[in-house]
Amino acid sequence: MAITLDTSLLELPGVGRSRGESLARLGLTTVGELLRRYPRSYEDRRQTSTIASAPEGVPVCLHLMVAEQPVFSHIKQGLDLVKVRLVDDADELTAVFFNQRYLRSALREGEQYLCFGKVEGPPWRRQMTNPVCERADRVKFNGRILPVYALTKGISNNLLAGLVQRCLEECADQVEETLPHGLRQAYGLATAEFACRNIHFPADETALETARRRLIFEELFLLSCGMALLRRRREGEAGLAFALPPPEEFTGLLPFSLTGAQRRVMGELDADLSSGLPMNRLIQGDVGSGKTMLAAYAAWVTARNGCQCALMAPTELLAGQHFQSLAPLLEQAGLRVGLLTGSVKGTARRELYAALAEGRLDLVIGTHALLSQGVEFARLGLVITDEQHRFGVAQRSALAAKARTPPHVLVMSATPIPRTLSLVIYGDLDVSVVDELPPGRSPVATYVVGEDKRERMYSFVRRLVGEGRQAYLVCPAVEEGDLPEEEGETQTLKAAVPYAHTLQTEVFPDLRVGLVHGKLKSRDKQAVMTAFARGELDVLVSTTVIEVGVDVPNAALMVVENAERFGLSQLHQLRGRVGRGKHQSYCVLVTASRSPDSRERLRVLARTNDGFQIAEEDLRLRGPGDFFGARQHGLPQLAIADLAGDTRVLKQAQGAAEALLAEDPGLQSPEHAGLLEQVRRLFAAHGDIFN
Numbered sequence: 001m002a003i004t005l006d007t008s009l010l011e012l013p014g015v016g017r018s019r020g021e022s023l024a025r026l027g028l029t030t031v032g033e034l035l036r037r038y039p040r041s042y043e044d045r046r047q048t049s050t051i052a053s054a055p056e057g058v059p060v061c062l063h064l065m066v067a068e069q070p071v072f073s074h075i076k077q078g079l080d081l082v083k084v085r086l087v088d089d090a091d092e093l094t095a096v097f098f099n100q101r102y103l104r105s106a107l108r109e110g111e112q113y114l115c116f117g118k119v120e121g122p123p124w125r126r127q128m129t130n131p132v133c134e135r136a137d138r139v140k141f142n143g144r145i146l147p148v149y150a151l152t153k154g155i156s157n158n159l160l161a162g163l164v165q166r167c168l169e170e171c172a173d174q175v176e177e178t179l180p181h182g183l184r185q186a187y188g189l190a191t192a193e194f195a196c197r198n199i200h201f202p203a204d205e206t207a208l209e210t211a212r213r214r215l216i217f218e219e220l221f222l223l224s225c226g227m228a229l230l231r232r233r234r235e236g237e238a239g240l241a242f243a244l245p246p247p248e249e250f251t252g253l254l255p256f257s258l259t260g261a262q263r264r265v266m267g268e269l270d271a272d273l274s275s276g277l278p279m280n281r282l283i284q285g286d287v288g289s290g291k292t293m294l295a296a297y298a299a300w301v302t303a304r305n306g307c308q309c310a311l312m313a314p315t316e317l318l319a320g321q322h323f324q325s326l327a328p329l330l331e332q333a334g335l336r337v338g339l340l341t342g343s344v345k346g347t348a349r350r351e352l353y354a355a356l357a358e359g360r361l362d363l364v365i366g367t368h369a370l371l372s373q374g375v376e377f378a379r380l381g382l383v384i385t386d387e388q389h390r391f392g393v394a395q396r397s398a399l400a401a402k403a404r405t406p407p408h409v410l411v412m413s414a415t416p417i418p419r420t421l422s423l424v425i426y427g428d429l430d431v432s433v434v435d436e437l438p439p440g441r442s443p444v445a446t447y448v449v450g451e452d453k454r455e456r457m458y459s460f461v462r463r464l465v466g467e468g469r470q471a472y473l474v475c476p477a478v479e480e481g482d483l484p485e486e487e488g489e490t491q492t493l494k495a496a497v498p499y500a501h502t503l504q505t506e507v508f509p510d511l512r513v514g515l516v517h518g519k520l521k522s523r524d525k526q527a528v529m530t531a532f533a534r535g536e537l538d539v540l541v542s543t544t545v546i547e548v549g550v551d552v553p554n555a556a557l558m559v560v561e562n563a564e565r566f567g568l569s570q571l572h573q574l575r576g577r578v579g580r581g582k583h584q585s586y587c588v589l590v591t592a593s594r595s596p597d598s599r600e601r602l603r604v605l606a607r608t609n610d611g612f613q614i615a616e617e618d619l620r621l622r623g624p625g626d627f628f629g630a631r632q633h634g635l636p637q638l639a640i641a642d643l644a645g646d647t648r649v650l651k652q653a654q655g656a657a658e659a660l661l662a663e664d665p666g667l668q669s670p671e672h673a674g675l676l677e678q679v680r681r682l683f684a685a686h687g688d689i690f691n
């Protein structure tokens with residue numbers, strides 16, 4: 001039978017219905033799929049030895065002859081033993097096999113075998129237990145580098161490796177070459193056939209490395225092509241071309257002058273807004289870098305062009321805060337600004353809806369409530385979402401869908417992502433980076449402390465409050481018992497509600513302690529935050545609800561309890577709540593964890609204030625899955641490449657993809673048909689996004 005890449009695995013010898021089902025459970029139904037399922041690791045069976053020179057405890061291959069017919073014995077229920085004497089040119093050993101009864105007749109006196117296993121025991125009584133024996137004239141797996149695959153019940157590694165070996169013999173030469181020849185040459189990449197053979201059964205380490213490099217490149221290249229195709233498809237749409245008013249009219253409204261980075265991004269916004277194509281831009285910038293002003297600028301340009309702007313924030317708290325800072329600013333410029341959250345109800349809500357629909361509002365700031373059915377715009381021209389990582393792509397487009405002409409879209413994120421990665425994650429967005437903080441900010445001094453320093457931490461809170469400052473104390477839980485304890489860690493988690501009570505009654509009876517958490521009613525949350533912002537509270541106990549965007553310049557201390565519970569990027573966000581005013585600010589990370597790893601991890605924050613560096617470290621420690629919730633971001637599953645680890649190759653692949661698409665924008669030329677097919681396959685789980 002001729003095997004092709006499309007042949008069903010059921011047609012292969014040795015694969016019956018039940019194995020076929022097990023393989024299908026691994027996602028393997030055809031030969032092509034099998035060959036694209038790469039090994040998890042490898043077992044090196046190349047070292048050969050004689051009986052006399054076999055190293056202690058290391059499995060090796062030995063050329064041995066069966067000296068006499070094996071002896072079979074039945075030890076007890078469920079335990080059989082086959083024992084055989086094997087010799088090489090100089091010595092002999094005894095091999096024993098448990099529960100491999102068939103070897104009694106399979107091993108023949110006088111035959112040569114290549115056996116793989118550990119040689120044990122004293123020189124006068126050498127022994128091997130369960131070695132893998134292959135007849136010398138029919139060696140399959142011994143003496144080479146053997147692939148180790150992810151398995152499932154009913155499928156052994158030997159079976160899978162055997163199937164792969166068989167398929168490679170029959171059709172490795174059918175594996176299609178998707179990478180253009182010139183590209184392979186430019187980057188020194190192996191052919192598809194070489195890569196396929198050597199990723200499964202590598203000739204040696206170099207061949208394996210060469211194969212891996214090619215496959216990683218290929219995968220990242222396909223990913224980059226897919227993203228570039230998405231972006232190009234979007235570029236075909238017509239959008240609103242805004243006229244740009246003199247920028248001094250905007251900057252004149254501000255109590256400060258913009259930073260160089262803000263000016264640069266303003267220029268990028270100008271180019272987008274006036275281009276006649278819909279803007280799709282991500283502004284990334286560390287906490288406190290002043291992204292809100294850029295959003296305000298874009299909203300202002302939009303209003304000056306007779307269009308409306310919607311700004312969506314992930315929490316009511318944040319929406320409220322944006323409203324409080326932006327409304328007074330933009331109202332000076334004649335903009336009419338409204339706030340729409342879940343708490344706006346009844347007549348007020350109906351009035352807001354009407355104002356939007358009739359074009360009597362220029363800017364509406366809100367939460368998910370903006371997505372409500374009743375929300376209609378007279379002329380929506382710009383959609384801004386703040387803190388993008390809380391919103392899915394779908395929500396961004398749901399809001400954009402409320403416009404007649406595709407509106408400009410601006411996304412702001414304070415989660416710094418390494419630049420190359422943001423290209424992949426936000427592949428269809430152009431990226432601007434605000435990489436400069438407003439002047440006069442001193443870095444937040446950060447300390448990692450254990451429980452033994454708790455009293456000192458309390459004194460420190462008291463001292464700063466004495467100096468007129470305010471402090472945040474953040475806990476991982478709201479009520480006791482909210483979070484399951486981790487194995488082996490018996491420490492109790494600080495919960496905001498009881499902690500606030502203890503602080504107020506026992507630790508700081510003379511200070512004003514407030515409490516805010518996600519289970520409070522929105523109005524109550526808002527009231528507490530407002531009180532804190534007005535300086536009517538000294539200490540605010542909270543959960544991570546204060547993580548995003550909250551801005552109280554007089555707060556100079558951030559204490560995080562059970563800090564080991566948080567991701568580094570999240571801690572960095574929390575820390576960004578202080579150091580926003582002119583006062584020297586502090587961040588104290590309290591941890592009872594004794595694990596040196598988790599302390600070391602936290603010290604990254606003490607060492608640097610650079611969000612990008614922290615993000616890279618977080619990414620390295622937790623992997624991209626946790627970091628981004630990769631699936632949530634609609635990224636395809638990768639078979640071999642690692643977005644965090646292979647960034648250098650990713651950069652090359654991105655460059656190559658851009659270059660190729662510049663030449664053949666839709667990958668329409670016949671020679672790129674195979675490539676386009678592969679790109680579609682990679683993105684297949686996400687529906688046919690290229691149509």
Ligand code: ADP
Nearest residue numbers: 256257258259286287288289290291292293438
């Ligand atoms: P983020 O990027 O975290 O959203 P914000 O836009 O909230 O940061 O800005 C943080 C604080 O810095 C705000 O109080 C804002 O008014 C102030 N700010 C923004 N730009 C500047 C600037 N160029 N000079 C001084 N202060 C600025």
Ligand code: MG
Nearest residue numbers: 291292414549
């Ligand atoms: Mg912000």
